[in-house]
Amino acid sequence: MSRIDKLVDKKYCDNLLDNEAPLSKDEKSRILQMTMDKMPTNNMKKYKKKKLLVGILVATMMLSTVVMANEYFELNLDNKLLSYLNIDKNNESLNGAGSYINKSVSENNLKLNVKQTLGDKHSLYILIDVEAPKDMIIPKYATFNEMDVNLRKSSSSGWGLLDIEDENPKDNKKSYIISFSTEGKLKRNDISIDFENFGYYKEDGEFITLVEGSWKISWKLDYTDVSKEVVLNKFVTTKKNKYFITTVNISPISVSANIIGQNNGDFMIQEVTLKDGTIYKEQDFISSGASSSFLKAFSNVEFSKAVDVNEVDSITIDDKVIKLNN
Structure with missing residues (x-):
C-alpha cells in the first residue's frame, strides 16, 4: 500500500497538471481507496497484487520511454546532410522532414543511388551517391553533362547539383546534394531525376565524358512538412x-x-x-x-x-x- 501511494505521490499527482495545486495526503489516500473499492472482492489479495504490479510496471515503462526520448533524440539524417546544412542532430524541429529513399539505377557500370531527402513545403535536398567503375578514380569536380528534375504536378521550379566534400578523393565513389525548390507543393508529389553523361569540365568549358549514358530515378515524396x-x-x-x-x-x-x-x-x-x-x-x-x-x-x-x-x-x-x- 505504501509503495503505490509513494509512486502516485512522486510521479503523478504533484506534476500531473502544471497549473494545479498538489493533492493533499488525505486526497491521495481517498483516491487510492476509491480505486481499491472498485476492484472485485473475490480473491482480492491476489487480484490487487497482480493489478498493482502491472500498473506500476506500465507506468514505469511509460516514464522511462519519455525520459529516453527526451535525452536521446537524434535526427535520422545522414551525416553528409547534417554537415553540409549545419544541422544539429538533436534538432527536433526537423523531426519527420527526412526520408530514406535508397533507390538505385545502373548503366555502363556507373551506379546512382538516391539515398535520402530532407524537405519542407517548397524546398527539398536530395542526397545522391555515385559509384563509378572500380578502376576509375572520380575527379574532384566530376559532374553530369545534363540533369533535369521533374514533378508529376508541375510548377515553376529550380535546382542545382551541389558538390560536397569527398571523404576519399582517391576512390570510385562520390556524393552530391541536389538543392530543389518549387512554387508548388512537394509533399506526396511524384518526382523524377534524369542524368546524362558523367564526366568533368575543362577550364576552357569543354566537357570530358568519363562514363557515357543516361540514368533516371523516380519516387514519391513522403515526409512531414514542418513549415x-x-x-x-x-x-x-x-x-x-x-x-x-x-x-x-x-x-x-x-x-x-x-x-x-x-x-x-x-x-x-x-x-x-x-x-x-x-x-x-x-x-x-x-x-x-x-x-x-x-x-x-x-x-x-x-x-x-x-x-x-x-x-x-x-x-x-x-x-x-x-x-x-x-
Whole structure:
C-alpha cells in the first residue's frame, strides 16, 4: 500500500497538471481507496497484487520511454546532410522532414543511388551517391553533362547539383546534394531525376565524358512538412513597386513568399532577420530564386544553417523590411 501511494505521490499527482495545486495526503489516500473499492472482492489479495504490479510496471515503462526520448533524440539524417546544412542532430524541429529513399539505377557500370531527402513545403535536398567503375578514380569536380528534375504536378521550379566534400578523393565513389525548390507543393508529389553523361569540365568549358549514358530515378515524396505558414494579406509600397504579399512559409531550412504585383523581377527575398538581430543575406543562402507569371510571383531562399522557425522576425524584399508577426 505504501509503495503505490509513494509512486502516485512522486510521479503523478504533484506534476500531473502544471497549473494545479498538489493533492493533499488525505486526497491521495481517498483516491487510492476509491480505486481499491472498485476492484472485485473475490480473491482480492491476489487480484490487487497482480493489478498493482502491472500498473506500476506500465507506468514505469511509460516514464522511462519519455525520459529516453527526451535525452536521446537524434535526427535520422545522414551525416553528409547534417554537415553540409549545419544541422544539429538533436534538432527536433526537423523531426519527420527526412526520408530514406535508397533507390538505385545502373548503366555502363556507373551506379546512382538516391539515398535520402530532407524537405519542407517548397524546398527539398536530395542526397545522391555515385559509384563509378572500380578502376576509375572520380575527379574532384566530376559532374553530369545534363540533369533535369521533374514533378508529376508541375510548377515553376529550380535546382542545382551541389558538390560536397569527398571523404576519399582517391576512390570510385562520390556524393552530391541536389538543392530543389518549387512554387508548388512537394509533399506526396511524384518526382523524377534524369542524368546524362558523367564526366568533368575543362577550364576552357569543354566537357570530358568519363562514363557515357543516361540514368533516371523516380519516387514519391513522403515526409512531414514542418513549415509554418504566416498569413499577411497586406500591401507593401517601395520606391519602385507596390505589391500585395499573401503568405510567407518558414521552415528550419527555407523561407518563401507568395506575392501579387507587377515588376515581379524585383520580388527576390534579400534578407531574413531573426528576433535577436541576426541577419541572413545572400552569402548565407545555399540558393535563392524567384518565379513569376503575369501578376503572381514566388520567391524562395534556402539557408546554409538551420534556423529556429519561431525566431524569424522579418524578411526584406525590394529593400523593404516586412514584419511577419511570427
